Amino acid sequence: MNQYSSPSISLIHRCHSVPYDREQLNSLILRGLPHCLQIARKNHAELASLPGIEITVLGARAMAKVHRDFLGIPGPTDVITFPYGEILVCAPIAAERAREFGHDTTTELTLYAIHGLLHLSGHDDTTPAQEKRMAAAQEKILAAVLKIS
16 A cells, blocks of 8 residues: 555454444544544554554443453454454443433544554553544544534
């Protein structure tokens, strides 16, 4: 992939018990991708060279299994990112947190996808300083994509 091309995005829906707007989610993620690519290119990170990204919306049970199998942590989590371009997001957690933050599930899922894309762009959140920097970046990108929707 050259420096000007973008990876393709495949959005897979494996959770059917939580309502969200699939078309809007896809559109918002596609709007966030260029922002993340800009960061990835600056950081010479994985996202800049991946031909494709697969984002899968899972239920809590499936996410808990992946969380346990790959990270050794019991229970579901909001988002898991694999370095080869696979991002898993959890719809039930998104629905719960969306209510807490006063927005819809689609917006929360978009935030998780952006978080995953930022991991592929060279961001990390293992220390409080990294977490603060990453949170600021994802909020800025989310605000930008929501502003134009």
